[in-house]
Amino acid sequence: MQELKPIDLITLQETPEESYQDFTPKNFDEFIGQKTLKEKLSIYTQAAKMRGEAVDHLLFSGPPGLGKTTISQIMAAEMNVGIKICSGPMLERTGDLVAILSGLEPKDILFIDEIHRTPKAVEEVLYSAMEHFRVDIIIGQGAGAKTVNLPINPFTLIGATTKAGLLTAPLRSRFGINERLDFYENEELQVIIQQYSKYLNISIDAPGAHLLACAARGTPRIAKKLTRRIRDFAQVKKIKTINEESVSKILQFLGIDKEGLTAVDNLILEKMIKTFGGGPVGLDTIASIIGEDSETLETVYEPFLMRKGYLERTPRGRQIPRLIAIKLKRKLFGQETLF
Numbered sequence: 240m241q242e243l244k245p246i247d248l249i250t251l252q253e254t255p256e257e258s259y260q261d262f263t264p265k266n267f268d269e270f271i272g273q274k275t276l277k278e279k280l281s282i283y284t285q286a287a288k289m290r291g292e293a294v295d296h297l298l299f300s301g302p303p304g305l306g307k308t309t310i311s312q313i314m315a316a317e318m319n320v321g322i323k324i325c326s327g328p329m330l331e332r333t334g335d336l337v338a339i340l341s342g343l344e345p346k347d348i349l350f351i352d353e354i355h356r357t358p359k360a361v362e363e364v365l366y367s368a369m370e371h372f373r374v375d376i377i378i379g380q381g382a383g384a385k386t387v388n389l390p391i392n393p394f395t396l397i398g399a400t401t402k403a404g405l406l407t408a409p410l411r412s413r414f415g416i417n418e419r420l421d422f423y424e425n426e427e428l429q430v431i432i433q434q435y436s437k438y439l440n441i442s443i444d445a446p447g448a449h450l451l452a453c454a455a456r457g458t459p460r461i462a463k464k465l466t467r468r469i470r471d472f473a474q475v476k477k478i479k480t481i482n483e484e485s486v487s488k489i490l491q492f493l494g495i496d497k498e499g500l501t502a503v504d505n506l507i508l509e510k511m512i513k514t515f516g517g518g519p520v521g522l523d524t525i526a527s528i529i530g531e532d533s534e535t536l537e538t539v540y541e542p543f544l545m546r547k548g549y550l551e552r553t554p555r556g557r558q559i560p561r562l563i564a565i566k567l568k569r570k571l572f573g574q575e576t577l578f
Contacts, residue, residue, distance in 0.1 A: 303460070327354045
């Protein structure tokens with residue numbers, strides 16, 4: 240069997256807490272969640288290997304933290320090829336992309352995160368590279384300039400985006416496979432948390448892991464970050480086995496309730512109730528009241544609140560559904576709790 244090529248990280252910066260390579264799943268069986276997507280990708284990679292070809296270009300969309308990069312690395316391992324990882328905003332010049340493409344071996348994978356933020360000039364270089372596996376470069380200046388056609392090895396481009404609507408139509412149409420990653424179920428996050436806790440050398444019982452999973456907003460990245468914060472408290476307080484009660488206290492200290500609502504989430508709901516009676520109210524108005532910019536509200540907080548049913552969009556603005564608004568009003572006046 241051909242020796243697996245090492246993963247090549249290009250302009251991808253990681254914090255020390257996020258660089259747990261030993262915990263990264265090595266194949267689809269080790270990857271928790273995204274069952275339907277895993278089945279599809281397993282078929283695509285097996286078929287490509289049987290034909291001796293590169294996998295067709297893929298576009299992964301969905302919220303951040305769901306495992307787009309990890310799945311791409313698993314595909315590289317399954318195909319026994321190398322993978323280069325970069326970010327769309329970092330490809331400032333066409334020469335940057337040409338240098339990366341010319342260095343790819345046959346059937347290698349190029350992963351571009353936040354591909355919707357790739358500069359227009361660089362994006363146009365991708366067109367011929369994706370379709371015809373060649374790039375056109377200009378040598379010289381002025382009247383003496385000439386175009387040279389540079390062939391490149393067949394490769395697989397995997398693009399990841401959190402805003403699929405911002406992709407241009409020509410680029411989107413060149414992806415043969417378009418898949419969306421869904422939020423994780425609490426049971427799947429519980430398994431991830433318990434596996435991750437063992438890697439961190441801490442012990443979390445099943446009820447405690449389930450409570451932590453419920454507060455992770457359906458996102459493995461958040462689940463792992465919360466697990467690391469649990470480890471901090473367990474280490475300082477000398478807690479040997481973390482149970483549901485201790486997890487509840489730690490989450491309360493972090494300003495996170497059992498539904499995963501943060502202090503900012505609750506502030507949004509509180510201001511909408513107290514100031515506007517639950518809405519409807521414009522997004523910019525909410526942003527100015529709580530001191531956040533509207534783009535942060537729209538991309539970070541609003542999707543989760545809408546998914547949980549605490550917020551809805553209307554032609555007149557954002558508003559809290561009637562039944563939720565009634566419970567929130569009672570909670571703010573101390574008559575009963577929301578949950």
